[in-house]
Amino acid sequence: MQLRHRYRLAGSALAVAAAGALALTAPGAHADSEERGGGPHHGGGPTVDLQVLALNDLHGALEPPTGSDGELLHEHEDGTTETIEAGGVEYLAGALDEAREGEHRSVTVAAGDLVGATPLLSGLFHDEPTIEALNGLGMDVAGVGNHEFDEGFAELTRLQEGGCHPEDGCYADDREFAGSDFPYLAANVVDEDTGEPVMAPYAVQNLKGVKVGFIGVTLEGTADIVTREGIEGLEFLDEVETINHYTEVLERQGVNAVIALVHEGGYPAAEAYNAECDVDGGDLSGPIVEIAERTDAGVDALITGHTHQPYVCAVPDPEGNDRLVTSAASNGRLFTELSMSYDRRSGDIVRTSVTGSNVAVDREREPVSEMTELLDFWRELADPIANEPIGWISADIPGRGAGTPEFPAGDLIADAQLAHALSLDESTDLALMNPGGVRADLTYAASGDEGDGVVTYGEGFTVQPFANTVNLLDLTGEQLLTVLTEQVSGENEASPKILQPSDGFSYTLDLTASGADRIVADSVTVNGEPLDPSATYRVAVNSFLAGGGDGLPTLAEGTNPLVGEDDMAALADYLTANSSAEAPLDPPAADRITVVE
Structure with missing residues (x-):
């Protein structure tokens, strides 16, 4: 059962900014799609379909979360509501696979806090289990959040590159942690002496000849909400200024399709994850609204997080055109599905084609056996402590x-x-x-x-x-x-x-x-x-x-x-x-x- 709310953008196409500098590319993959004409677009050329699947604030919730942390409120068309039990990576893996069926250009991304503040099954092992689960989920690229720095920048680097924990070592004699299969992006995290990013600021996903750039930023106030020892020597820059700079960088390289992964969020007026969201009607508040209103119109969508709220909202860009801003709650209870057309002639996303849904990860589906096997491996190591x-x-x-x-x-x-x-x-x-x-x-x-x-x-x-x-x-x-x-x-x-x-x-x-x-x-x-x-x-x-x-x-x-x-x-x-x-x-x-x- 997939329960979803779809929001289609209205308005004119966006204007494109200028731009420049270095790129991190990662092959993105999933079969080809037929070219087709028609529909509103920038350059009048043939278009192809793109799918973006997005997570945020997973917080290592590998097993189904309990209590209110594992529930969603779903609103029916007649206005009545029901509570859905949701989450658990065994079910999330199946839901993502189902969403990808029939899609030829699909990419899976995240907007931070995938690790940190995690349950024992992940936290006991310094979040290695969560990184391995994300690899299994098919994560392509992720922005950092504040919790990625909970154990410090050096540990975040190890989670990407692999290797045994410097103090606890490896957790099995014949098994060494390999690190993430996806890049973490941190465009606004810089060395305070040089001003240079300490991690990749962006990634370009090449989806069978279609290039989409992703810029990752965490909230500027990260230093105020993590332990300072772990981020010594790092500076966290303004989110909007950073995104706008790297939008220009990407456009100078000919990458006009740009999506921002922003670990900062908002608060919807309605509690139901599938409620209508009209910013002009006051349905979304919080820091992300101003960020979205100021972010370069060359960015085609903002995938956000941090507030653990569910929303798919249209917020006007600086040119007055609607642009989707999304968040998929927390703990893997939801993922966001974005569908859009890419114009081959302009090399850009057709803004008016973008639609978005938050999809509930209910537990009525069959768990994915490969993910169950991964969790069982870590449970066997954790159970003597966890069950006390x-x-x-x-x-x-x-x-x-x-x-x-x-x-x-x-x-x-x-x-x-x-x-x-x-x-x-x-x-x-x-x-x-x-x-x-x-x-x-x-x-x-x-x-x-x-x-x-x-x-x-x-x-x-x-x-x-x-x-x-x-x-x-x-x-x-x-x-x-x-x-x-x-x-x-x-x-x-x-x-x-x-x-x-x-x-x-x-x-x-x-x-x-x-x-x-x-x-x-x-x-x-x-x-x-x-x-x-x-x-x-x-x-x-x-x-x-x-x-x-x-x-x-x-x-x-x-x-x-x-x-x-x-x-x-x-x-x-x-x-x-x-x-x-x-x-x-x-x-x-x-x-x-x-x-x-």
């Missing part, structure tokens, strides 16, 4: 999918980090957890051989996969209040990063206000006492936050640092100490932040 019980819960503990500023899984992790911090320093007052570090729900229903309510190490790792440490630091009350305001102001004003609080820390968040005024200063309490601006508080955060991550620079000013164990160990210890089969842990009430709306 670490706790019991009485019901689902929702993560960011709860859709509220504060959510139960965030509070649980903050409580676990506070407990660990107290074991190191009994003067610790509170813990704060970044929302982006909570990657999934903890689900009550059994996902394997364990019983309902059992939390395994693998399930815990899926929720919190970054291997950060729990760090202790001192902040004055004034600094702590500044941290709270940084959540909702400055670079976080448009998309607040609400820190999840440990038990005993509370305040009021006024969403009717703007900027820093959203934090009601006199509402902040620590263990029942009003916040004292001149007092010193002992605060536990993960190492990412301790470095000022998520646009919270005041945390990096903390003094008297102490580094504890890794955060996953803290969560496992907390669940083990505070739950049992007879007395499972209840979900936190998520009532520490009072929200005014």
Whole structure:
């Protein structure tokens, strides 16, 4: 069953920009198509059909994701909706193969965050399983996202080139990791000294004589949301300026068909993945709208990501002509299918021919056996760790999918980090957890051989996969209040990063206000006492936050640092100490932040 929504562009053909410089080519392949005439196009010559299949934000979700992370909302023509369980690379492989049937020029691409923040099956092996799965899916070219830098630039290079992990080595005596069969593109990631790209900025796919250029960029703010040690010496440039530059570079080489892979995204007004999307009607918001409006009209489509949202929208280019901007949600629940005509005479895509669909990867199809064999290999290595019980819960503990500023899984992790911090320093007052570090729900229903309510190490790792440490630091009350305001102001004003609080820390968040005024200063309490601006508080955060991550620079000013164990160990210890089969842990009430709306 393929459930899809199709959007056809209206308007005139695009104008072409000028251009120049070096190219990375990769043979792209899939049988030939018949030439045909007719239809709107640039040069009046015969056209051939092209298909582009696109993913984004897979995050190593090799097995079917659980809870809300594995669901899609489908809207029927009569306005009713249903929830579809979706995802899992065994099913994704079959869905992509089905989409390619009968297509003679097809290319498969991605817009970043394919690895990083991954479940245990991939994360335990530094995402080698995900790269091998992407090779099996037929990935041709991928842009980088911020999570590709989670383990640093050197590790990203290894994932492309292959070889054993520098610390863990190879995971089987007779099997060495070969690396990716596809290039990663990072046009706006440059050496801060030379200004030169540190990876290929673009790739040209030669599809049986039809050349299509792909430019890959990650969000300019990547440095603020990854651990700084791994990106030392790198600079992240403006997305639009970079895409526009390389559009000219490609056009000077005679490559007029250009598609941008942009790891930045937007937010559709409707929740259903197949809902209509009209930008003029306010159906899409967020950073990608301005990026699309400013990106050179020589770019024929923008494939995007980062926000984990599903959309296929038409956004006007700088010349006022509609251009598709797409995103396929996350976790392999969807892929985007773009169909278009290529004019041989102009060497360009016919803009008015471009149509787009988001296709649900339902689990009613047969899993692809080759992908099952790959997962079984890695499961055999991971199972002894993954299946170890670490706790019991009485019901689902929702993560960011709860859709509220504060959510139960965030509070649980903050409580676990506070407990660990107290074991190191009994003067610790509170813990704060970044929302982006909570990657999934903890689900009550059994996902394997364990019983309902059992939390395994693998399930815990899926929720919190970054291997950060729990760090202790001192902040004055004034600094702590500044941290709270940084959540909702400055670079976080448009998309607040609400820190999840440990038990005993509370305040009021006024969403009717703007900027820093959203934090009601006199509402902040620590263990029942009003916040004292001149007092010193002992605060536990993960190492990412301790470095000022998520646009919270005041945390990096903390003094008297102490580094504890890794955060996953803290969560496992907390669940083990505070739950049992007879007395499972209840979900936190998520009532520490009072929200005014």
